Amino acid sequence: MEGVDSRVLVIYTGGTIGSVQDLDSGGLVPIDFSEIHNHVPELEQPGRTIEAASFEPPIDSSNVGPEHWILLSSIIKDRYEEFDGFVILHGTDTLAYTASALSFMLEGLRKPIILTGSQLPIGLPRTDGRENLLAAVEIATASRFGVPIIQEVVVYFGSSLFRGNRTHKESAESMQAIISPNLPPLAEAGVDIIYNHGSMFKDPIEDFGVWDRLESRVAWLPLFPGQTMDIIRRVTEWPDLKGLVLSTFGSGNAPSNAELKAVLGEANERGVVMVNVSQCGHGSVHPERYATAHLLRDCGVISGGDMTTEAALTKLMVSLGRGWKGEEMRHAILSNLRGELTHFSSLS
Numbered sequence: 001m002e003g004v005d006s007r008v009l010v011i012y013t014g015g016t017i018g019s020v021q022d023l024d025s026g027g028l029v030p031i032d033f034s035e036i037h038n039h040v041p042e043l044e045q046p047g048r049t050i051e052a053a054s055f056e057p058p059i060d061s062s063n064v065g066p067e068h069w070i071l072l073s074s075i076i077k078d079r080y081e082e083f084d085g086f087v088i089l090h091g092t093d094t095l096a097y098t099a100s101a102l103s104f105m106l107e108g109l110r111k112p113i114i115l116t117g118s119q120l121p122i123g124l125p126r127t128d129g130r131e132n133l134l135a136a137v138e139i140a141t142a143s144r145f146g147v148p149i150i151q152e153v154v155v156y157f158g159s160s161l162f163r164g165n166r167t168h169k170e171s172a173e174s175m176q177a178i179i180s181p182n183l184p185p186l187a188e189a190g191v192d193i194i195y196n197h198g199s200m201f202k203d204p205i206e207d208f209g210v211w212d213r214l215e216s217r218v219a220w221l222p223l224f225p226g227q228t229m230d231i232i233r234r235v236t237e238w239p240d241l242k243g244l245v246l247s248t249f250g251s252g253n254a255p256s257n258a259e260l261k262a263v264l265g266e267a268n269e270r271g272v273v274m275v276n277v278s279q280c281g282h283g284s285v286h287p288e289r290y291a292t293a294h295l296l297r298d299c300g301v302i303s304g305g306d307m308t309t310e311a312a313l314t315k316l317m318v319s320l321g322r323g324w325k326g327e328e329m330r331h332a333i334l335s336n337l338r339g340e341l342t343h344f345s346s347l348s
């Protein structure tokens, strides 16, 4: 709207992006985030107002957990009407988990929630943090026909905009550290930011709301050749276990092993919700394709399709927190709730 500033809330949680190198120790120290405009004066642009907030103290993203996802979702809920968009600055290590969790916690979004971070501190000349922050803020205010272009949780990193629950940290070195293995970028930033308008997700649920109960009694178990069944038994027999993500071979395969079948079958009987994701970097689980996948399906393990592990784990945590059980839970895991999975005919 002409004459009305766009308003963006930038929340710094911690991580490299908000730090500078301490001249004495050589280590990274967080900047005073209320002074972010001094470090990135280009943030000041006519027609927009930026407010900065920070976790106190800022935390390395290895320390981020459900309590921080709940904090972020409550800040967004409390200030939803006040701002046109939200930018969350986050360490890259667990950024994909936070983006995935928030996507399932926030319902009926009509505003952009953009996470970004950087590989190099904002205080260094070669930093990628400056571009990531400036582009994220620009995307947070982008609209088309008077409507925000982005109405979901996304990640901007290394010139690409990705759906948040499709992301994965792939590199500890590259400036393109974050990837979206199973979904092309929603936008690419070159001279202009080119949006792929047909790919955007808009939640069919009308009213904005937050699901902020998360079940932490979930486990993630990758399979590997030669794995002792004792380990799998130890995990699945934990009486408190509510959910399990199994990282399987190829398109969702597991060894044809009677003990594995028995152990998973018992967990299924006890109501443990089990989700099958591929340990391949790219592609999908196809439960019908090989006999070695039938075993899992027959034990009640639900196909996670082409969900990332980050999406499967956080979807499980939020879905269990919502109290879904049995068929309702199975349907939720198989459903594309927030654009986190691609539907294949075999999943129907």
Ligand code: ASP
Residues within 6 Å of the ligand: 014, 015, 016, 017, 059, 060, 061, 062, 090, 091, 092, 093, 094, 117, 118, 119
């Ligand atoms: N260890 C840092 C973190 O994830 C790395 C980064 O900021 O990207 O918080």
